[in-house]
Amino acid sequence: MKINADLIEKYHDDRCTPEERKAVEDWLLNCEVDDLEFHSEKDKQITKADIWNGLDAILPKEEVAKVVPKSASFYMWKGAIAASLVIGLLSFAFYYFNQSRPTAVDFVAFHNKSSLKVNHINAREYDLSVGPETFAEVNENNGIIDLSGSILISPKKDIDLNFGGAKSKVSLKKGQTYIILNYNTGNQGLLVVNEKNLIHLPPVMQKKLTYEFGI
Amino acid sequence: MQFFLARKLRNISTILMLMLYFSACKNSSSSLEKIQKYSIHILDMSGKEYVLTTDDLDAGSINPDEVTEALPDSISRDIIVKDGNYYHLARKSDVFTKYALKNHKLAAVSKLQLKDFDQENFIWVGKDSLLLSGLNHGFNMGRYYLINTKEMSIIAFGLLDIGQPTGKFITTSIGFVKKRKDTLFVGYTFHPPMRNGTFTTSDTIYVSRLVYPSMKSIGLEKEVRSTYPAGVNNVQTNEFTDEKGDFYFMSCPGIAMGNRPELPTAIFRIKHQSLQIDKAYFFNLSTLIGNHAYGLWYLGNGKAIARLERKDLFKGLADHYSTPHFEFYLLDIAKQKVVKKLDLPLDKGTRKDCIIIDRDKVYIAVNSETDGNYIWNYDLITDKLTKGLKLGGVTAFIVRLDKLVD
Numbered sequence: 104m105k106i107n108a109d110l111i112e113k114y115h116d117d118r119c120t121p122e123e124r125k126a127v128e129d130w131l132l133n134c135e136v137d138d139l140e141f142h143s144e145k146d147k148q149i150t151k152a153d154i155w156n157g158l159d160a161i162l163p164k165e166e167v168a169k170v171v172p173k174s175a176s177f178y179m180w181k182g183a184i185a186a187s188l189v190i191g192l193l194s195f196a197f198y199y200f201n202q203s204r205p206t207a208v209d210f211v212a213f214h215n216k217s218s219l220k221v222n223h224i225n226a227r228e229y230d231l232s233v234g235p236e237t238f239a240e241v242n243e244n245n246g247i248i249d250l251s252g253s254i255l256i257s258p259k260k261d262i263d264l265n266f267g268g269a270k271s272k273v274s275l276k277k278g279q280t281y282i283i284l285n286y287n288t289g290n291q292g293l294l295v296v297n298e299k300n301l302i303h304l305p306p307v308m309q310k311k312l313t314y315e316f317g318i
Numbered sequence: 319m320q321f322f323l324a325r326k327l328r329n330i331s332t333i334l335m336l337m338l339y340f341s342a343c344k345n346s347s348s349s350l351e352k353i354q355k356y357s358i359h360i361l362d363m364s365g366k367e368y369v370l371t372t373d374d375l376d377a378g379s380i381n382p383d384e385v386t387e388a389l390p391d392s393i394s395r396d397i398i399v400k401d402g403n404y405y406h407l408a409r410k411s412d413v414f415t416k417y418a419l420k421n422h423k424l425a426a427v428s429k430l431q432l433k434d435f436d437q438e439n440f441i442w443v444g445k446d447s448l449l450l451s452g453l454n455h456g457f458n459m460g461r462y463y464l465i466n467t468k469e470m471s472i473i474a475f476g477l478l479d480i481g482q483p484t485g486k487f488i489t490t491s492i493g494f495v496k497k498r499k500d501t502l503f504v505g506y507t508f509h510p511p512m513r514n515g516t517f518t519t520s521d522t523i524y525v526s527r528l529v530y531p532s533m534k535s536i537g538l539e540k541e542v543r544s545t546y547p548a549g550v551n552n553v554q555t556n557e558f559t560d561e562k563g564d565f566y567f568m569s570c571p572g573i574a575m576g577n578r579p580e581l582p583t584a585i586f587r588i589k590h591q592s593l594q595i596d597k598a599y600f601f602n603l604s605t606l607i608g609n610h611a612y613g614l615w616y617l618g619n620g621k622a623i624a625r626l627e628r629k630d631l632f633k634g635l636a637d638h639y640s641t642p643h644f645e646f647y648l649l650d651i652a653k654q655k656v657v658k659k660l661d662l663p664l665d666k667g668t669r670k671d672c673i674i675i676d677r678d679k680v681y682i683a684v685n686s687e688t689d690g691n692y693i694w695n696y697d698l699i700t701d702k703l704t705k706g707l708k709l710g711g712v713t714a715f716i717v718r719l720d721k722l723v724d
Contacts, residue, residue: 236514253515286515292636299391300365301409303639303668305574306438306550307509307517310457310489313409 106130212240215252221316230257232316250285255298255316257281266293282312353402353419356674358683358693359395359718360709361667362388367395369404369424371722374707375681375693381711386422393417393424396552398440398448399720403427405448405467407437414450414463416470428470435461438492439551443530449495451478451504457489458482460504462533479535480526483508487520493547494557496565496588501536502528503588505547505567507576519576523547523569523586527593541595544569544584546576549612554669558616563590566651568603572610572627573635574668583610583626585651601654607647615673617680617698620652623660623673631664639715642666642687660696661703663689667715674719681706683716691716 104110104126113119114127215222215233222233233239237252247267257280264273266285273295275281280298294304298318301309312318354371360382361367367389368382393415398405404417404424412432417424437452446468454461460478465471483490487508494505504527508520523545527537541547548556548567557567565588571581582604587596603611603624613625624647631643642664648657663686665672672683680696691709693716696702709716 284515292634294636297365299394300361302394302396302553305517305577305635306491307489307519307577308512310436310509311512311517314455314457318410 212238214238221255228259228262230259231255234315250283250293252286253282253284253312253315255280255282255318280318282316284308353723355722356681357399357404357718357720357722358382358709358716359397359720360713361395361715361717362712363714366712367393367717368712369419370422371419372707376695376704376706379708379710382709382713383711389424395717396437396550397718398552399718399722400442400467401724402722403467407432407435407450409436414465416467430465430470430472432463432472432475435463437550437552439495441495441497443497447473449497451492451495453490453492460490460492460506464531474531476533478504478526478533479528480504480506481508481524481538486510491519491546493523493549493570494551494567496557496559496567497530498563498565498590500530501593502530502533503565504528507546517577519545519571519578521545521578521581525588525595537593539594541586543586543600544571544581545578546570547586549575549669554613554671555673556612556614558614558622560616560620560651561618564588565590566614566616566622568611568614568624570610570612572612574612574627574638579610585614585649585654599654601649601651603647603649603656606656611647612669613672615675615680616651617675620650621657621698622649622651623647623680623682624649625665625670625672628664639668640666642685646682662694667717670715671718671720672716674721676721681719683709683719685713685715693719 104123106127110119110123110127114124119127213222213224213233215235215237218235220235224231224233232255234253234255237254239248239250239252239254241248247265250266256275258275258277260277262275264275266273273283282296282298282301284294296304301312301318304312354373356373356375357369357371359367359369368386369389370380370382370386372380392408393406396406402418405414406417407414412435414430414432416427418427419425434454435450435452436455436457437450439451441449443449443464446466448465448467450463450465452461453459459482460480462475462478463472464474466473488511489509490506491509492504492506494503496503503525505523505525507523509517521542523541525539525541525547526535528535547569549570551557556570557565559565566585568585569581569583570576571578572583573579582602584603585601587599588594589596603626607626609626609629611624611626614622616622626645626647627638628643628645632638632641644665644667646660646662646665648660649655650657662682662684665684665686667685670683674681678698680698682694682696684694685691691713692705693707693709695704695706697704
């Protein structure tokens with residue numbers, strides 16, 4: 104079932120059928136982000152800006168539910184979407200922080216679609232910068248990370264990452280910064296390099312990574 | 319009264335402190351140790367690096383962790399070694415530091431703040447005059463610094479008037495800089511943006527001729543028989559000038575440098591009275607040996623050693639450094655012939671400056687999975703290879719071998 108603004112509005116007004124309710128809740132707890140259907144492109148832009156502003160303000164804090172969109176001039180359903188996202192985020196936070204896997208990473212998925220910008224994420228166990236055009240997902244059952252792209256990670260404690268396959272278990276030390284590259288195309292395989300050892304990479308890759316991550 | 323007494327005591331303690339300070343200074347200056355002949359740069363499995371020195375590469379055993387401490391993260395293998403000193407440009411801060419050995423450790427002697435500079439190559443243009451050439455932090459403009467290393471002062475700096483990447487190309491790599499009287503030959507190439515984790519290189523080698531020291535361009539040559547000329551020469555040597563003054567450089571299109579593996583690794587020449595690459599000369603190692611090379615060292619008398627990979631032994635870039643697959647070949651430069659493969663164990667480590675020549679002896683550092691980490695001695699007169707100094711302990715890779723004094 105395609106989730107759209109009308110359906111979310113119905114959900115908040117408690118007018119959903121059990122099927123619709125389940126679809127909305129599945130959507131909220133799902134980490135795959137589909138584009139929402141909007142009434143107009145203008146609405147989309149306004150909502151987008153609003154959601155980003157809202158997220159900026161709430162992300163570092165735990166009490167995210169208290170933050171609501173500021174302006175009353177927005178259409179009713181936009182507030183609902185923002186609130187839904189907030190609920191979704193809270194659910195995520197609750198879900199991740201309550202998992203007890205001491206050596207596993209606490210992200211489940213991220214996707215940086217930008218071809219230029221790096222996304223920065225602060226978590227309990229690490230600081231993470233996600234390179235352009237990078238996708239990663241942790242399999243909840245076996246903890247194996249499916250990475251395609253480049254990440255810069257600084258663990259706050261010793262952690263093990265498992266990228267699947269033989270020789271793909273990577274132990275990272277607290278306080279160090281690592282660059283991890285993995286692409287499904289090409290023959291290069293999984294590359295893990297400590298930031299201080301960047302010189303060992305081919306010069307062209309060094310240039311790309313120092314420029315991209317600002318290191 | 320108490321106040322004056324206190325002040326007097328404070329004065330006395332200040333004098334004592336000063337005396338202690340001066341005696342400490344005296345001690346530290348006297349602890350500058352006797353300079354040994356050779357410097358060895360070690361990398362361990364955890365990525366820590368060590369610099370140790372010795373007078374004897376022919377025998378014995380050294381464990382780096384027993385004779386020195388790991389280098390701080392601000393220094394790496396991309397160092398320049400000359401006359402007992404080490405020079406290093408820190409990537410993030412652009413601080414260029416001169417080091418000397420003190421109590422078997424590198425100690426900073428003086429520092430210079432450079433700006434917007436990423437080093438690619440160095441040449442000594444005088445006993446204490448170092449020309450650093452490189453790029454801006456956007457990696458698309460040639461820049462240089464001319465440094466007096468004795469005074470640690472900047473003599474000149476500015477732009478290198480070389481071509482800039484255009485069209486689909488966004489970055490530059492400078493592979494060699496060769497000075498001949500008042501002419502500077504600068505070899506370089508361009509790269510498009512990296513996509514899906516793979517990088518590549520233009521199919522062309524560019525050689526700009528600049529007037530030294532104005533660094534203004536007076537000519538540009540394009541060479542399309544291979545790409546990625548030479549390399550980063552404070553990590554690995556890929557060029558030399560022979561006794562006649564002919565300049566040779568090797569192209570590095572393999573996956574670890576240019577990543578245009580369909581093009582050949584080949585040696586090119588610019589003859590001593592010529593301003594152009596010699597079109598009649600093309601020493602194609604890929605055709606003769608069937609693999610790509612990184613690293614070329616001149617032994618004298620028309621002989622050189624190249625370090626070639628074995629593409630049948632590694633899978634890709636991820637295991638290129640950790641798999642022992644490198645072989646050393648003795649080359650006849652003038653005849654463009656492979657003399658022989660040296661009878662050494664397979665070496666590991668993608669790029670290393672692992673060969674030095676000391677009169678009739680060639681020292682080759684080899685990291686073998688089966689035979690251990692040794693400095694091998696190749697005697698040019700008897701043509702014999704013997705195992706010399708052993709590097710034990712934490713040693714994983716011997717990434718540099720330098721003559722600390724000539």
